[in-house]
Amino acid sequence: MADTPADPVLRAESSSQRATxxxxxxxxxxxxxxxxxxxxxxxxxxxxxxxxxxxxxxxxxxxxxxxxxxxxxxxxxxxxxxxxxxxxxxxxxxxxxxxxxxxxxxxxxxxxxxxxxxxxxxxxxxxxxxxxxxxxxxxxxxxxxxxxxxxxxxxxxxxxxxxxxxxxxxxxxxxxxxxxxxxxxxxxxxxxxxxxxxxxxxxQPFAGEHLAERYQQFLLIGLGELILVTGVAFSSGGGAFEPGRTGALGLALLTTVLLWRIYFYRAGHVLPAAIIKSRDPTRLGLAATYTHLTMIAGIVLTGVGYELSITHPFGHIAPAWLIAILGGPALFLVGRAGFEFLVFGRISRSRVIGLVLLAAAVPVVRRLPLVAVAGTTAGVLLGVALSDLRRSHGKALEAPAPPI
The missing domain is CATH 1.20.140 (Butyryl-CoA Dehydrogenase, subunit A; domain 3)
Structure with missing residues (x-):
């Protein structure tokens, strides 16, 4: 990178990697x-x-x-x-x-x-x-x-x-x-x-750690939007702690925590190191744009599913609503699997199993109330997160091994 006053617009090596x-x-x-x-x-x-x-x-x-x-x-x-x-x-x-x-x-x-x-x-x-x-x-x-x-x-x-x-x-x-x-x-x-x-x-001069941090921050923005949307949906109904609505809100918060955990363990946490270690950092950074796009879309769709669940916890399920309630987390797992491959060069079985379970749940949950469908989704994500925890227990933390 340039580090001279002659190139004031280019990033210098001494420039901070943190977002401004x-x-x-x-x-x-x-x-x-x-x-x-x-x-x-x-x-x-x-x-x-x-x-x-x-x-x-x-x-x-x-x-x-x-x-x-x-x-x-x-x-x-x-x-x-x-x-x-x-x-x-x-x-x-x-x-x-x-x-x-x-x-x-x-x-x-x-x-x-x-x-x-x-x-x-x-x-x-x-x-x-x-x-x-x-x-x-x-x-x-x-x-x-x-x-x-x-x-x-x-x-x-x-x-x-x-x-x-x-x-x-x-x-x-x-x-x-x-x-x-x-x-x-x-x-x-x-x-x-x-x-x-x-x-x-x-x-071009390229600050890989800065770009990785920006992806991490936008992922948190998506999770914050999920909290905002579900919180507004709950409070707009008068904020009454009715069992169905309260249960759906609790599941929304649990899902938010699980999405955060699944993202940051472990690929999301070591993304800056993966970009630095990559043979082609800019190519990896560009590929990460699309995996994060997929995950953010999944989070937004998940928020829509939970808003529907909070508003109609025991209501009749329109078949299309399953696209949001089950499809949102599935889309997130697809993006997360691709992201994991970029960082480690492999995909955990738990991501694939989670996708299979969400797909298999479609014909089973069609007659269940929305809050029960939301609970099924949260249960699948909990299983993915627990699998990550079990795999890491007592073992050294995995170092990034980007295939690019």
Missing amino acids: FLELFLDLVFVFALTRVSQRLVEDFTTDQRILLSEAGQTLVLFLALWLIWASTAWVTSTLEPEAFAVQGVVVVTVVCSMVVAVTLPQGFGEGGLIFVAGYLAVQFVRVGFFLIATRGRVVGDPAAPRRVLFWAGLTAVPWLIGGMAGESLLRGVLWSVAVGVDYLGFTLGWPTPRLGRSEYGA
């Missing part, structure tokens, strides 16, 4: 943003079940756009000096634009479509423009990087804008799905651009 207060401030916006995703999903599961797939697909597109904003910002602050004025300005712009995206997300496929797009595209264009102005165009390290990002942003701005102006939600969904898919492709490949090449992640 400004980055943590950005995370507060995403706590709120995730609650808006949950709000949309609850509406998706409680409206006409015949259009659930379409509605949930729309929410997924909005969630993917939201995650890409956070992930790309985490990469910026992991490759550049987060205390530099230009980089701090990029984060501030992201805070403002992300708030616009968050408040319009529930109506992203309704009247708020164009405003949502404006906030999302502003992240792409305004923060790159601010960075170029703040550095007076003297971009160090990879001078063509901002132009590559702008090229890809301009490429996807067309379907984003046309979709925002489209009055028909199906057309909007198709255009925005293509747009967000291309955005992810550009991010993954380093924004390859004619005559400008592409950004070589491995050739």
Whole structure:
């Protein structure tokens, strides 16, 4: 890494690996943003079940756009000096634009479509423009990087804008799905651009410990959102400690603790060391983006399942609700298994067994009350966590062995 005043925007070796207060401030916006995703999903599961797939697909597109904003910002602050004025300005712009995206997300496929797009595209264009102005165009390290990002942003701005102006939600969904898919492709490949090449992640200064900490922090944000959503669901019913509602709330808290335990034991805890030890740290860090995306999606879906369980503890189960109550933890375990492979080069049997049990529970629990289904989910996660505890008892802690 550069460590000279001539490259004030690049990370120096002496730079702190810890997240800055400004980055943590950005995370507060995403706590709120995730609650808006949950709000949309609850509406998706409680409206006409015949259009659930379409509605949930729309929410997924909005969630993917939201995650890409956070992930790309985490990469910026992991490759550049987060205390530099230009980089701090990029984060501030992201805070403002992300708030616009968050408040319009529930109506992203309704009247708020164009405003949502404006906030999302502003992240792409305004923060790159601010960075170029703040550095007076003297971009160090990879001078063509901002132009590559702008090229890809301009490429996807067309379907984003046309979709925002489209009055028909199906057309909007198709255009925005293509747009967000291309955005992810550009991010993954380093924004390859004619005559400008592409950004070589491995050739840039890179703070692996910082990026690992940001992933850990966002995972905690997801768990915090789960607590927030279930707490609000319980208190909105008057806060009365009725047996069913109280039981569902207790199971939600237990599940939150179990998800935390399963994540941080042991891969989540040693992720910084795994990135440092990796033969290709930037590739591992990029792969971890997608495993964490899967786990966060699972946590959000789990929160929706528990909100339904708290609101209707003994109510009739709509078959689609099982997608949230059982599918959320299953999605988390899928992401956690992939994450474990990145860190240790193997997958624990407990993750696979947990997935099998959740799938096998679907035909069994369909006639049970929601609180009982939630209890089944918590029981499976408890088994996974206990398996981890038993495997580690009396043994030396496993060191990371990334296959990348």
